[in-house]
Amino acid sequence: MTLPEIASWPWRLWRRQTAAVTRLELRKCRRARRLVAPLLLALLPILIIAAVSIVRIVIGKPANSVKLDQGYAVFFQTFFLRFLVFFGCAAMFTGVFRGDMLEKTLHYYLLAPVRREVIASGKFLAALLATATLFSFSAAGSFLLMRLPLGRTGLEQFLLQGPGLGYLAGYVGVTVLACLGYGAVFLLFGALFRNPVLPVLALFGLESINFLLPGWLKMVSVVYYLQAMNPVPLPPSPFALMADSISPLLAVAGLAAFAVVVLVVTALRIRRMEIIYAAD
Amino acid sequence: MMDANPRIVLRDVSKFYGEVLGVNRVSLAVEPGITSLVGPNGAGKTTLLNLMTGLLRPTEGEIEVLGIPVNRPERVFRHVGYCTQYDAFPKGLTGSDFIRGFLRLHGLPEAEVEALTRDALARVNMTDAAGKKIAAYSKGMRQRIKLAQAIAHKPRVLILDEPLNGLDPMARAEVIAIFQEVAADGCIVIVSSHILHEVDILSDRVILMNHGYVVAEGGIHDVREEVEEHPMQILVRCDRPAVLAARIFELNHAVEVKLHSDGRGLLLRTKDAAGFYRLMNRIAVEENLAMEGIQPADDDVQSLYDYLIGNEGGRAS
Numbered sequence: 001m002t003l004p005e006i007a008s009w010p011w012r013l014w015r016r017q018t019a020a021v022t023r024l025e026l027r028k029c030r031r032a033r034r035l036v037a038p039l040l041l042a043l044l045p046i047l048i049i050a051a052v053s054i055v056r057i058v059i060g061k062p063a064n065s066v067k068l069d070q071g072y073a074v075f076f077q078t079f080f081l082r083f084l085v086f087f088g089c090a091a092m093f094t095g096v097f098r099g100d101m102l103e104k105t106l107h108y109y110l111l112a113p114v115r116r117e118v119i120a121s122g123k124f125l126a127a128l129l130a131t132a133t134l135f136s137f138s139a140a141g142s143f144l145l146m147r148l149p150l151g152r153t154g155l156e157q158f159l160l161q162g163p164g165l166g167y168l169a170g171y172v173g174v175t176v177l178a179c180l181g182y183g184a185v186f187l188l189f190g191a192l193f194r195n196p197v198l199p200v201l202a203l204f205g206l207e208s209i210n211f212l213l214p215g216w217l218k219m220v221s222v223v224y225y226l227q228a229m230n231p232v233p234l235p236p237s238p239f240a241l242m243a244d245s246i247s248p249l250l251a252v253a254g255l256a257a258f259a260v261v262v263l264v265v266t267a268l269r270i271r272r273m274e275i276i277y278a279a280d
Numbered sequence: 281m282m283d284a285n286p287r288i289v290l291r292d293v294s295k296f297y298g299e300v301l302g303v304n305r306v307s308l309a310v311e312p313g314i315t316s317l318v319g320p321n322g323a324g325k326t327t328l329l330n331l332m333t334g335l336l337r338p339t340e341g342e343i344e345v346l347g348i349p350v351n352r353p354e355r356v357f358r359h360v361g362y363c364t365q366y367d368a369f370p371k372g373l374t375g376s377d378f379i380r381g382f383l384r385l386h387g388l389p390e391a392e393v394e395a396l397t398r399d400a401l402a403r404v405n406m407t408d409a410a411g412k413k414i415a416a417y418s419k420g421m422r423q424r425i426k427l428a429q430a431i432a433h434k435p436r437v438l439i440l441d442e443p444l445n446g447l448d449p450m451a452r453a454e455v456i457a458i459f460q461e462v463a464a465d466g467c468i469v470i471v472s473s474h475i476l477h478e479v480d481i482l483s484d485r486v487i488l489m490n491h492g493y494v495v496a497e498g499g500i501h502d503v504r505e506e507v508e509e510h511p512m513q514i515l516v517r518c519d520r521p522a523v524l525a526a527r528i529f530e531l532n533h534a535v536e537v538k539l540h541s542d543g544r545g546l547l548l549r550t551k552d553a554a555g556f557y558r559l560m561n562r563i564a565v566e567e568n569l570a571m572e573g574i575q576p577a578d579d580d581v582q583s584l585y586d587y588l589i590g591n592e593g594g595r596a597s
Contacts, residue, residue, distance in 0.1 A: 013387045020384035024370070027381065031372030104368035107335055108429075111364075112385035113357035275335040276297070277366065 017114050021122020022129070025096075029130050034099050037091035038131055041084045042138035046145060049075070053148035063149035065158060069167070072146045073232035076139070076171060081226055082207060085135050085178045087200075092131050093186035094196040096123045097270070104277045117267035124187050124263060132179040139175040143168055163231075170231030177229065177255050181222035184259035184266070191269045222258070225251040286346050286436065287311050288332055288468060293341030295327055301492040302327035306341070308487065308497060310470060314463045316479040317472040318585055319489035325472045326365060328489065329441050332470070333362045345437055358386070361430035365441040365472075367422060369414045375425045376401060376410040379432050386433055400432035403458060419446035427455060437468045444475050456482050476582045486581055488588050495588045504579045505553070510587045511535045512553040512579065516560070517545040517572035527563045531556055547577060 029035055056063065100106035109119050147155045147164070158164040185203065189196040206213075207223045218224040227233075228251035246254065288310040295302035303324040317325050330336040331343060334350040343350045346359055369378060379400055383393045401407045404424040409417065414425060423446050431438060440459070444452050459482055463469045473479045479486070486503060488495040496503045504512065511533075517540075518524055525537045525546050533552035540546055550556045553576070564571055578587075 016387045017385055020381070020387070023384070024381040027377065028370045028372060100370075103371070104366045105370050107362075107364055107366065108370065108382055109385070110335060110353065111333060111357055111360075111362050112382055113354050114385050115354045272337070274337055275330060 014115070014118050017118045018122040018125065021109070021114070021119055022126040025123050025126030026129065029126060032095070032099065034092055034095035035130065038088035038134050041088040041091075042134040044084060045075070045080055045138050045142040049142040049145045050148075053145050056149045061149070063147075063154070065147075065150065065154070065162070068146055068150070069232050072143060073230065073234055075142075075146075076174075077227065077230060077234055080139065080142070081174070081178050082223060084138070085131075085175060086182055086204060086207065088135060089131055089179055089182035090186050090189075090196075090200045092127050093124075093183045094190035094200065096127050096187055096190055097273075098190045098194075098196070101275075101277065106273075107275045110273070110275060116270045116273070120187070120191075120263065120267045120270045124183065124266075127187070128179055128183050131183060132176045135175045135179060136172045139171045140168060143171055167231040170229065174226055174229050174231075177252065178222065178226055180259050181225065181255050184262035185222065188262050188266045188269070191266050191273070219254075220258075222255065225255040225258070286466075286468065288346075288437065288470075289342075289344045290328075290332070291342045293331060293338045293343060295331055295336060296339045302336075303331070303489075303492045306494050308494065310468055310487075311485075312463070312466050312468050313484040314459060314469045314471060314482050315485040315487060316483035316581065317470060317487045317489065318476065318479060318581055319495075320589060322491075323489040323589075324492040325489055326441055327492075328487075329362070329364075329439055329470065329472060333360060333439060335362075358433070359436040360439065361433065361435035361437070362439045363426050363430035363441065363443055365445070367419070369422070369425075371415075372413070374411050374413055375406055375417070375421075375428075378414060378425060379429050382429055383432055396432050396434070400428040403431065404428040405454060420448060420451050423447055424451065424455070427458070431458070431462065435467070437470075438462050439470045441472045442474065443471060444473055444478060452478065476580075476585055480581045483581070486584065488584060490589045496584065500581060500584065501579055503584055504576075507584065507587050508551065510578070510583075511549040511551045513577035513583075514548045514550065514553060514556060514574060515545060515577045516548065516574050518564075519544070519570040519572075520567070521546040523567050524563060524569060527567065528556075528559070531559050544572070 097106065100109070110116070112119075144155070147158055150158060155164075159168070186196070186200065189199045189203075193199055207221055210218060210221050210223050213221070225246070228246045229248045288308070290306050290308045293306045294304050301324075306328065317328065319325050327336060331338055332345065332350065334343075334353055334356065337351070345356050348356045348359075350356055370381075373381065376397055380393055380397045383396055384390075386393075388396070398407070401410045404427050406421065406424050406428060409421060414422065417425065423443065427440070427443060430440070438459070443455060443459075447455060456478065459469050459471065463484075471479065471483065480500070483500070485498060486500050487497040488503070496506070516524065521539055521544065525539060528534050528537055528548060531550060531552065533550050533555060534548060535551060536549040538547045548556065557574075560574065563569065
């Protein structure tokens with residue numbers, strides 16, 4: 001395949017078709033059952049942190065900005081990313097093709113004059129937009145609520161004169177990238193497995209013990225790249241096996257490349273997909 | 281490249297679901313006009329239609345639609361509309377959203393999408409209900425909106441799996457008129473149906489399937505003539521059927537003659553219908569018979585179904 005050949009492909013048509021698939025998926029998404037779990041999971045940190053902050057205010061516990069930063073970093077990296085975003089993305093992305101198969105509506109896409117790779121891209125993009133939006137609001141909301149005990153002045157100072165805005169942007173960026181990485185993997189699971197629950201749980205196990213994995217194995221996990229981009233790094237676990245540290249820029253590129261590779265594999269799987277609803 | 285001779289070609293196509301046979305060694309060439317696909321439940325009709333549209337991949341063999349391999353959806357579905365039997369729709373969409381949304385996948389400009397959506401809704405008489413959610417539609421409305429979606433991009437090949445299900449008689453007549461319009465434009469229309477008397481009215485050709493095999497295919501009359509073990513039945517209405525009956529046995533191939541109870545006609549079974557028609561002309565002139573009508577009594581899809589598939593297949597109406 002030469003570059004002029006690639007340049008002659010109908011990119012403009014594919015872009016329009018991808019946008020059409022995304023638009024249709026987002027419209028469907030509002031009524032889809034698979035949106036319920038991500039929505040509830042995205043609400044959870046807001047509710048938890050709001051409750052904790054209110055309790056702190058009520059009991060008059062003094063707020064320490066550094067401790068709050070550390071506390072949120074632990075919450076974000078251990079619970080928000082590894083549990084909420086992980087399972088939120090699993091619920092959304094594994095259902096991208098499986099959901100249509102179970103609802104017996106996938107054939108409408110497969111009967112359109114669209115390359116199946118374009119369908120996969122459009123559907124992925126819609127699910128990514130939905131999850132990234134939900135969890136970005138969740139990350140931003142919980143981050144700000146965590147600083148509620150600082151009071152209005154303290155919060156303004158933290159955001160406008162301190163590192164607050166940078167942290168906020170960092171957490172939202174990491175959240176979007178987490179949705180990208182996990183989303184690509186779960187899209188593939190949904191296309192490969194009739195029941196993706198076991199593969200999802202296996203991946204959850206692997207991601208949870210990521211710190212124990214050897215360096216080369218760490219590189220094929222999503223959380224490895226996400227950790228490198230966290231605005232407030234956590235001290236490594238005493239049991240952790242050390243791996244080469246990676247710069248945030250390289251982490252973004254690595255995660256994007258990882259997502260592209262997984263998407264290509266998914267697209268190849270979708271090209272061979274058949275409609276046999278009775279079997280589902 | 282599109283085929284100069286527009287047709288759907290299947291070469292030695294088989295489909296197995298694991299060990300279970302879907303269709304076996306099917307070779308067909310479907311020409312423009314209306315072709316009916318007839319067979320009992322489980323005969324392989326839907327499998328064959330899904331193979332023709334790439335929703336299934338053949339275990340063996342090749343399929344081309346208008347000269348385009350069916351595994352090239354981006355090309356083939358510019359020309360093909362498929363109204364499946366699945367009564368399912370993407371959630372939360374109105375009738376017009378449904379048609380518009382999938383038309384956008386063609387990459388057409390928005391103005392054209394809108395014009396085609398309006399036109400398709402008007403053709404199936406659904407303009408008034410277009411703004412309602414599909415979930416609130418009746419079965420007949422859902423059938424019509426599915427049909428509208430299949431014809432919206434003005435396909436040259438229209439494939440319909442049980443399209444008359446759930447339609448009241450008025451809607452059936454309207455829908456059949458649409459099939460006939462599409463076929464009159466030189467398009468290929470394939471209709472799978474259990475409603476044999478309606479299949480009979482609308483189709484030029486028939487494909488009879490049973491147990492995954494194509495039992496017969498071709499023009500209804502041609503297929504009927506090939507069914508030699510069942511002599512052709514011909515109904516003759518005239519003023520003196522007894523005279524006619526006596527002379528009919530000049531024809532060697534006459535198998536049986538039954539006089540009609542009203543004394544104004546007879547039913548003949550013959551292995552040589554063409555020979556009978558020639559003899560009939562001569563007898564009518566020689567005996568000075570007043571002929572009221574001559575028509576084949578079993579030259580239709582229902583009879584072909586009965587003779588070639590019989591009761592083993594189950595439901596057919």
